[in-house]
Amino acid sequence: xxxFPVFEMPWIGNRWLIxxxxxxHVLINHSAAIGGSVMVVLAERQALVTGDWRWERLAYRLAxxxxxxxxxxxxxxxxxxxxxxxxxxxxxxxxxxxxxxxAWFIEWFVFLSELALVMVYFMSWGRLSRAxxxxxxxxxxxxxxxxxxxxxxxxxxMLTPGAAGFGQGSVLQGFFNPSYPAQLxxxxxxxxxxxxxxxxxxxxxxxxDGLALCAQRLYARWAFYALPLVCLGGGLYLFVLSxxxxxxxxxxxxxxxxxxxxxxxxxxxxxxxxxxxxxTWLSLKRARVWSISVAVxxxxxxxxxxxxxxxxREFVRKPYVITGYLYANGIKVSDRATLxxxxxxxxxxxxxxxxxxxxxxxxxxxAIYRLECxxxxxxxxxxxxxxxxxxxxETAIVGFIGIQERVHPFMPPFVGTEAEKKALARYxxxxxxxxxxxxxxxxxxx
Amino acid sequence: MESIDLPLPVPLALAKVALVIAFISxxxxxxxxLGGCLIALHTHFLARRRSHLLPFVQQLIAAVTVHKSIAxxxxxxxxxxxxxxxxxPFYTSSILIASAWLAVIALVTVAFLMLYIYHFGWTxxxxxxxxxxxxxxVCATVLLLMVPLIYLxxxxxxxxxxxxKQQPGFFWSLLHVGNVLPRYAHFLLASLAITGFWxxxxxxxxxxxxxxxxxAMVVRLGIRWALFxxxxxxxxxxxxxFTLPGGALSPLAIALLAIGIICSxxxxxxxxxxxxxxxxxxxxxxxxxxxxxxxxxxRHLIRESLLNKATRSLSGADASTTIPGMRS
Numbered sequence: 124x125x126x127f128p129v130f131e132m133p134w135i136g137n138r139w140l141i142x143x144x145x146x147x148h149v150l151i152n153h154s155a156a157i158g159g160s161v162m163v164v165l166a167e168r169q170a171l172v173t174g175d176w177r178w179e180r181l182a183y184r185l186a187x188x189x190x191x192x193x194x195x196x197x198x199x200x201x202x203x204x205x206x207x208x209x210x211x212x213x214x215x216x217x218x219x220x221x222x223x224x225x226a227w228f229i230e231w232f233v234f235l236s237e238l239a240l241v242m243v244y245f246m247s248w249g250r251l252s253r254a255x256x257x258x259x260x261x262x263x264x265x266x267x268x269x270x271x272x273x274x275x276x277x278x279x280x281m282l283t284p285g286a287a288g289f290g291q292g293s294v295l296q297g298f299f300n301p302s303y304p305a306q307l308x309x310x311x312x313x314x315x316x317x318x319x320x321x322x323x324x325x326x327x328x329x330x331x332d333g334l335a336l337c338a339q340r341l342y343a344r345w346a347f348y349a350l351p352l353v354c355l356g357g358g359l360y361l362f363v364l365s366x367x368x369x370x371x372x373x374x375x376x377x378x379x380x381x382x383x384x385x386x387x388x389x390x391x392x393x394x395x396x397x398x399x400x401x402x403t404w405l406s407l408k409r410a411r412v413w414s415i416s417v418a419v420x421x422x423x424x425x426x427x428x429x430x431x432x433x434x435x436r437e438f439v440r441k442p443y444v445i446t447g448y449l450y451a452n453g454i455k456v457s458d459r460a461t462l463x464x465x466x467x468x469x470x471x472x473x474x475x476x477x478x479x480x481x482x483x484x485x486x487x488x489x490a491i492y493r494l495e496c497x498x499x500x501x502x503x504x505x506x507x508x509x510x511x512x513x514x515x516x517e518t519a520i521v522g523f524i525g526i527q528e529r530v531h532p533f534m535p536p537f538v539g540t541e542a543e544k545k546a547l548a549r550y551x552x553x554x555x556x557x558x559x560x561x562x563x564x565x566x567x568x569x
Numbered sequence: 570m571e572s573i574d575l576p577l578p579v580p581l582a583l584a585k586v587a588l589v590i591a592f593i594s595x596x597x598x599x600x601x602x603l604g605g606c607l608i609a610l611h612t613h614f615l616a617r618r619r620s621h622l623l624p625f626v627q628q629l630i631a632a633v634t635v636h637k638s639i640a641x642x643x644x645x646x647x648x649x650x651x652x653x654x655x656x657x658p659f660y661t662s663s664i665l666i667a668s669a670w671l672a673v674i675a676l677v678t679v680a681f682l683m684l685y686i687y688h689f690g691w692t693x694x695x696x697x698x699x700x701x702x703x704x705x706x707v708c709a710t711v712l713l714l715m716v717p718l719i720y721l722x723x724x725x726x727x728x729x730x731x732x733x734k735q736q737p738g739f740f741w742s743l744l745h746v747g748n749v750l751p752r753y754a755h756f757l758l759a760s761l762a763i764t765g766f767w768x769x770x771x772x773x774x775x776x777x778x779x780x781x782x783x784x785a786m787v788v789r790l791g792i793r794w795a796l797f798x799x800x801x802x803x804x805x806x807x808x809x810x811f812t813l814p815g816g817a818l819s820p821l822a823i824a825l826l827a828i829g830i831i832c833s834x835x836x837x838x839x840x841x842x843x844x845x846x847x848x849x850x851x852x853x854x855x856x857x858x859x860x861x862x863x864x865x866x867x868r869h870l871i872r873e874s875l876l877n878k879a880t881r882s883l884s885g886a887d888a889s890t891t892i893p894g895m896r897s
Contacts, residue, residue, distance in 0.1 A: 126572040126657055128736055130667040144674070194638045195681040202641065203674040205648060210667040213660040217573040220652050224578035231645050238642045242635060290575045455572070473734065 125454075125471040129493040130210045134504035137211035137497060142437070144207045146430050148200035150317075153310065153429060155189040155197060156237070157267045158318025162342065163189060164260035166322075169341065171253055177331040181338060183248055184329040185322055190245045194238075212498065214453045215444045222290050223277045226298060230273045237266040271314070275306045278436070281445050282368065289448035301363040309356025309432065316349035316399070317425040323406065324418040335412045343406030346421070350399055353428070360432075368439035371533050375438035376431075392431075395424055441533035450535035452498045459538050467494055467539040481549070481558050488550025491543055495535075502554060509554040520548035573656055584654040585869065591646035593865045597763060598640035600756075603717070604764025605633035606684070606710040608794055613703065624779060625772070625787050630688045630706070632771070637681060655727065658876060662727035669719045669739035676712045683709035717756055721749045728875040729814075730883060748812035755805045758798040763861075765794025766854045769843075773850065792850060796840040799833060799857075806830070813871065816878045822870035829863030832856040 132140040163186045170178035208216040220227060240263040247256060276298035280289070283300040319342045326338035361369075376388040402421045406413065444451050454462070461470070468474050474490040477483040492500075496508065503509045512520055524544050528536040537544055549558065577584065609629045616622040651659050663670045686694065686705040695702040722739060725747030726732070732746060743749050769791030771777070777784050810818075810826075818826075839853035 127661055128664045128733070130664045140671075191682075191685050194634075194641075195678055195685065198638065198641050199674050199678040199681070202645065202648070203671075205652075206663075206671055206674055209652070209660055210664045210670060213664065214572045217652065217656050217660060218575055220649065221573065221575040221578055224649070224653060227649055228646075231642075231649060234642050234645060238638055242638065246635075453572075473736065475734075 125467065125473075125494060127213045128473040129497060131493060131497045131501075132211065134501060136499065136501040136505050138499050139505055141204070141207045141211055142433075144200055144203040146433055147196065148204055149429060149433055150426055151192055151197035151200065152270075153314035154317045154321050154426070155192045156241075157271050157311075158314035158316070159185070159189040159193075159321070160241075160260070160264045160267045161315060162318045162322040162345065164257065164264060165341065165345065166338070167253075167257055167260060171257065175334075177334045179253075181326060181330050181334060185325060186245050186248070188325065190241060193241065198238075212444060212453055214455070215449055218290065218445065218449065219277065219281070222294060223280065223298065225294075226273055226277055230270060233266060233269050233273060237263065237270055240266055268311070271310055272307060275310060276300070276303055279303045279306050282436070282440050283363075283365075283446065289445050302360060305356050305359035305363055306436075307356070308352050309360055312349045312352025312354075312356055313425065313429045313432065316346050316353060317422070317429060319343070319346035319349060320418075320421040320425050323413075324415065324422050327412055327415055327418055336410075339406050339409075339412050343403045346399070346425075347403040347407070350396070350403070353399075354396065357432070364439060367532070371439050371441060372435070374533060375435045392428075395428060398424060438533065442528060442535040450538075452495050452535055454495070454535065454538055459536070462538045463540070465540075466543050467491060468543060481560075484546045484549045485553050485558060486550075487543065488546040488548070488553075491539060491547045492550055495538065495547070508551055512551045513555050515552070517545070517548045517552045520551050521545055524548060571657075577653060579653070581654060584650055585873075588647060588650040588654055589865055589869050591643070591650055593861060595640060595643040595647050596865070597861065598636050598643055599717075600760040600763040601636040601767055602633055602640050603710075603713055603757070604760035604762075604794075605629055605636060606706070606713060607761060608764055608768070609633060610703075610706050610710055612790070613706065621783055622786075625783065625790075627691050628772075628778065629768070630684070630691070634684055634688050637684060641677070655876075658727040658730065659723075661730075661733055662723050665726060665733065665736060666719070666722055666739040666742060670723060673716055673719050676715055680709045680712035680716075683712070714757075718743065718749065718753055721752050721756070722746070724872075725749050725752075728872060728879065730876075730879045747814065748809060751805065751808045751812050755802065755809050758801050758805055762795050762798040762802070763857070765791050765796070765798065766850065766857060767791070769795060769850045770854060773848075788850075789844065792840055792843050795850075795853070795857075796837065796844065799837050799840070802833065814875060817871045817874050819870050819874050822867040822874070825863040825867040825870070829860040829867070832860045832863070836860065 131137065135143070163182050166178050166182035166185065170176055170182065205216065240259060244256070244259045244263050247259065251259065279300040279302040280297035283297075283302055289297065323339055323342035323346070326342065327335050330338045361372075364372075373388075376392075399421060440446060441451055443449060443456075444453070447456060449455055454467075458470075468487060468490060471490065471494055474487075474494075477486040477490075492508070499506060501507045515523075521544055523530065524537045524547060527534045537547075539547075552558070579587075609626050612622050612629070613626045616626055683705045687702065687709060690702050690705065694705075719739070722743045726737070726742045729746050732742075737746070769788045772779060772784055772787040772791065779787060833856065836853040836856040839849040839856070843850050843853065
């Protein structure tokens with residue numbers, strides 16, 4: 124039932140490990156591949172339409188940066204998501220791979236085509252005719268978008284796996300889940316907006332003499348076009364969220380500590396959109412180019428919005444990692460009754476038998492912490508439990524563990540026997556206070 | 570009850586056949602990437618006195634940057650298929666060496682960035698700061714050389730469930746589980762040999778960018794890189810075989826290995842002929858292609874035998890320790 128050893132990422136914790144790798148991938152993939160392909164081809168097309176070949180030089184310089192980024196950090200962080208989930212959430216990724224195997228298999232061929240096209244596009248510059256080269260660029264845009272269209276279905280199914288439940292009924296129902304159109308529109312908008320702002324910023328340095336202002340206007344226009352998609356997709360996404368997911372928004376949009384500032388979070392979002400609009404409008408009207416220090420602001424803003432959306436998307440799934448099927452700590456919902464009855468340690472393959480007594484309880488508690496808490500918490504790093512239970516005695520900890528899912532609806536329920544709950548409380552207590560000495564030496568095994 | 574009890578999306582046998590095919594396509598490009606790095610560095614070093622080799626090194630590095638991207642994307646397929654066909658063994662061993670396993674991503678990312686510095690810096694950085702330029706190439710190669718050690722440790726550890734409960738780390742597993750180091754030597758020699766074949770074929774084309782004399786020299790260089798590591802495999806190969814755990818070799822695996830060895834012997838003779846002037850590199854490459862297919866297939870059969878053996882012995886010792894998903 125709990126067939127895997129537990130990996131603990133020191134200090135940042137498992138959740139942040141996956142989050143960091145995934146965010147890096149999303150930022151590179153959305154800005155340099157999905158949106159970046161559009162922006163580079165736009166500049167190249169501009170050269171053909173206007174006959175001003177400085178656009179082509181700009182397109183090549185932008186393509187070089189995006190090519191290096193996508194084929195190094197972008198590609199490896201994509202594989203990195205699998206590596207990190209494999210060690211931090213093996214049941215989740217293993218289950219998703221089984222249900223969405225064919226989507227991933229097709230995605231693999233789309234990746235191959237995307238890579239082939241980006242290499243042909245970049246390396247055939249000056250070798251193919253301009254018209255042919257542009258056609259390769261269009262094909263590259265199409266393939267990049269297709270990768271997004273496929274992965275969005277898989278990600279969305281984790282929140283809304285379909286009426287019959289995850290792994291049941293039609294896989295396509297889970298794939299084309301209620302959040303699918305909203306996510307696709309939102310991600311497309313964010314990808315276009317972010318890459319337009321990145322290209323605007325880069326053009327200030329890379330554009331050949333005299334072209335920077337034209338490039339600023341071209342990319343500001345595209346950032347402006349992206350805005351309705353962001354608003355429409357974001358609005359639709361909020362609309363299709365379940366009531367439970369909506370109830371988690373205050374924490375998802377900020378953190379548990381600042382959840383009561385929800386209004387502040389909403390205002391922050393609105394201000395971001397106003398800044399986005401104002402910046403693009405001013406960029407279209409200005410007769411001079413921005414300085415880099417100003418142009419970088421919308422880049423940070425749109426990247427922040429993309430990261431913010433990922434944070435919200437990840438958080439509103441809680442207490443599940445796959446809604447209704449798998450809790451965030453990798454314990455299957457269907458196993459809960461058995462684990463409550465037999466105890467979680469009885470089914471944990473990699474937990475040895477510990478002796479009875481206070482020290483044995485602490486060790487059992489530590490093992491339970493690793494099985495049930497370590498996917499989101501650390502001991503003394505991010506979301507660390509040592510600080511959270513600093514002034515709590517064992518009784519208070521036991522009391523909280525018993526109702527944690529009611530106090531914090533984003534937390535999975537404790538799974539296991541009463542004795543195991545007490546063992547976990549003893550371990551958590553021991554993080555701040557030394558345990559009493561054993562009254563007598565331990566005898567026998569648990 | 571198992572952690573992952575969802576039905577397999579494809580018949581297991583089909584997933585395993587697809588895994589072998591996908592693995593071959595991936596590993597050939599990994600060979601070309603690593604072998605390309607090593608040969609480029611070596612030739613770059615030689616080119617200090619023979620500058621006419623420099624255009625070849627430049628073209629080889631450009632090719633390596635392409636091969637490395639193909640290798641990564643082609644690696645997604647085997648990763649997907651091994652996750653389906655060997656979920657529990659593969660995930661367990663990955664978790665047990667998690668720190669090293671996760672380091673693969675950082676190592677390869679930095680290596681690829683260094684490779685791009687080596688490649689794109691050819692016309693400017695190499696002239697202005699030759700030490701930094703060569704350093705980028707050396708750094709990329711050293712980082713890439715570490716990665717197969719981690720992969721081999723993982724694939725060996727996944728076949729050794731008897732040690733899983735001890736929760737061994739990476740370095741212990743590297744030295745004590747299976748035969749990581751002999752397989753590493755075997756892999757490095759294969760990388761050099763396959764890249765040697767590719768060099769002699771790619772630069773042997775009439776439409777090659779090099780001048781005819783330089784082209785002939787590069788072709789001979791490629792043949793030598795194909796030949797000598799292939800001969801050395803006749804030392805490394807038996808070491809790999811003799812260090813395999815008992816019961817690894819089924820009759821079919823032995824037959825496949827025998828075919829592979831015969832083909833590689835044929836390839837060696839054809840390469841020697843080619844060095845003497847009768848160009849038969851294409852035929853030799855075809856034979857090596859058969860060898861690769863045979864070796865990859867026997868590697869799969871060895872994996873199956875070892876996992877089945879481990880499951881049987883663990884079932885006999887303690888029914889609770891059987892490998893989920895591998896129960897017969």
